[in-house]
Amino acid sequence: MAWPRLSLRARLFILTALALLPALAILLYNEVSLRRSREAEVQALALRFGQLAALEMQGVIEGIHGLLLAVARAPAVRSFDPALCRAYLDDVQAESPHLTTITVIDLQGTVRCRTEGIGQSRPLDDRPYFKQALATGGFVVGEYTLSRISGRRGLPLALPVRNGDGKTLGVVAAGLDLDWLGARLRQRDFARGSALTIADRNGVIIAREPLPERFIGTHIPEPFQRLVQASAPGTEEVLSQDGTRRVIGYIPPAATPTGLYISAGLSVDEAFRAIDQSARRGIALTIAGAVAALGAAWLFGRRFVTKPVVRLVRTIQAWRAGDREARSGMAADAGEIESVGAAVDGLMDEVAARQAERDRAEEHQRLLLHELNHRVKNTLATVQFIASQTLRTAGVPEQVRHVFDSRLAALARAHDLLTRENWEGADLGTVIAQAVEPFSNPAEDRVHGEGPDVRVSAQTALALAMAFQELATNAVKYGALSNEAGSVSITWASERRSGGGDRISIRWEERGGPLVHPPSRRGFGSRLLERALAQDLDGKVEIAFVSTGVICTVEALAA
Structure with missing residues (x-):
């Protein structure tokens, strides 16, 4: 090798x-x-923190459960006596700062007594926690609720009230104070960048650290709802709503006795x-x-x-910047890089010689083109003079002589355009614009042209220049440009053929001119367009004399 x-x-x-x-x-x-x-x-720590938070919330909920059991068995509550019930609930409330309101509701959903007074008579039988407590006959942890009585937000917890015979009399409900819960969370020793989220079974956040004011009462975003609906605890790396990437340990409602969703997150950057x-x-x-x-x-x-x-x-x-004399001057036998430099110098010498030869050839070609253009224009001028003298002597009408001169002028303008393009073709839009320029007034804007950029061959450009000069002449004499209201629309399009090359289609349409009647015979102009020019264009030219104006369609090869 x-x-x-x-x-x-x-x-x-x-x-x-x-x-x-x-x-x-x-x-x-x-x-x-x-x-x-x-x-x-980190994943194990996050899950452990989430489980600890879940156990802590379970302790809080179980404490409220025990409190509601005691309240539900109190004679003052079972009797629904407003004065006794209110006094008893006020005493309980004073010892329970974590509760917002304790309310006793009968079977019809009417509030019989509460710690903050009744305040309104609207029944609470539509509340989910009320319905669920009566349906299950047991302790219920409700959903995030905004009290319609006090206007305070909280997590409702409810328990049926029964008499000594076990008959259900109503429901006693209490709201977990979310402000108290948030203050308790803030007492925890949070690591930098960590977060703790507690939500109800529907994914509505009831406690959040940090930024509780931003998140409490909002839903956990849809991409994370699958965690709320999960059947078992787990861990996952997520981008939290506050923009921090964290590894969270989550405990879904299905895995907790309280029915709450809890997640604890540790910042990935900090971890x-x-x-x-x-x-x-x-x-x-x-x-x-x-x-x-x-x-x-x-x-x-x-x-x-x-x-x-x-x-x-x-x-x-330096060579690329235009200095054709720049050379490295390296010797081929001095080393690998030097041999490359010597080869580059040799290549530059060859390129410079070829470029000089090409420049001389192009300059010679430009001189020949200008000379040819000059001679052709002189020839056209000579033809125009001889024809003008001959036609005048022969008594040919002035109108015929004018048509002949116009056609020669159109040919000369097309010839000038192709000379500027070195006879390599021309832009179709420019060919059309120059052909109709003598017949249009820019201030009146009566001749409109629209189409894509298309290059056509020199032969096609000459033929089209003659065609549009002929159409414009007829429009000025008889058609849309013979009055003050008519206009001409020239549109063209290009289509790529499967065999290669572009095929162009052009439409000349007159509007607003005098009423058009089909001629009884075809004149020289029509025959020029439909036969000779169609042959030059290797395509098809059709003229339609409709009542609204002349329509001419041309189909030809672009090159």
Whole structure:
């Protein structure tokens, strides 16, 4: 196997890179191992924090359950006596700062007594917690609710009220104070960037740290509703609503006795801060070692590699900037780079010689074209003079002589346009514009042209110039341009053929002119358009004399 020839500097850099590879591999292995270990640790911590929060909420809910059991068995509550019931509930409320309101409701949903007074007579039989308590006959943890009596937000908890015989008399309900719950969450020792979210079974947030004022009462976003609907606890890395990426441990309502959703999140940035700092230190040390190792190779290679390359690049840049005399001046036997420089110099010499020859040829071609154009224009002028004298002597009417002169002028204008384009073709829009220019007044805007940019061959351009000059002449004499109200619309389109090349279609349409009657015979202009020009265009020309104006359609090859 033949090894490639390498310069000294390249070999030094390759050897240095090979020496650094083991260190880089070890650094990468340690980084991956540490991150995987930390990821598992963070996920376990997040789930543990979520479970602890769930146990704490379970303790709060069970305490309220026990309190409601005691309230439901109180004679003052069972009797529905407003005064006794209110006094009893006020005493209970005074010892229960975590509750917003304690309310006793009969079977019809009427509030019989509450800690803050009745305040209104609207029944509460439509409340979900009321219906569920009567339906299940047991303790109910409701959903986030905005009290229609006090206007305070809370989490309702309800329990049926029964008499001594076990007959259901009504429901006693209490609201967990969300402000109290938020204050209790703030007493926890939160790690920097961490978060705790508590929501009801529908995913409505009832407690959140941080930013409780932003999230309480809002739904957990739809992408995270699958966590609320999950059947078992789990962990996941998510982008929280506050823009922080966290690993969360979540406990869905189906996995808690309280029916609440709880998630605890640890900031990914904070959790991996120590590992990231260690990785940055390792990378910095590796870079320092690489810089020291490569420094020697650079110092040695600068003299033998960089300078020749810079010299060669500057020579090429000067050549590209227009300096055709720029050369590197390198000797082919001085080294690999020098041999490249010598080859580039040889190539530049060849290119310069060919370019000079091409410039002379193009200049000669331009002189020939200008000379040809001059002679053709002189020939056309001579033809025009001879024809004018001959037609005048023969007694040909002035109108015929004018038509002949106009056709020669159109041919001359088309010839000038093609000469400017070196007879390589012309833009279709420009050909049409020059052909109709003598017949249109820009101030009146009566001739409109519209179509895509299309290049046509020289032969096609000459034929079209004659065609549109003929159409414009007839429009001025008999058609839409013979009065003050008529107009001409010229539209064209291009279509790519499967066999290659473009095919153009052009439509000349007159409107608003005098009433048009089909002629009894075809004049020279019509025959010129439909036969001779169609043959020159290798296409088809059709003229229709409709009552609203002349319509001429042309189909031809663009080139």
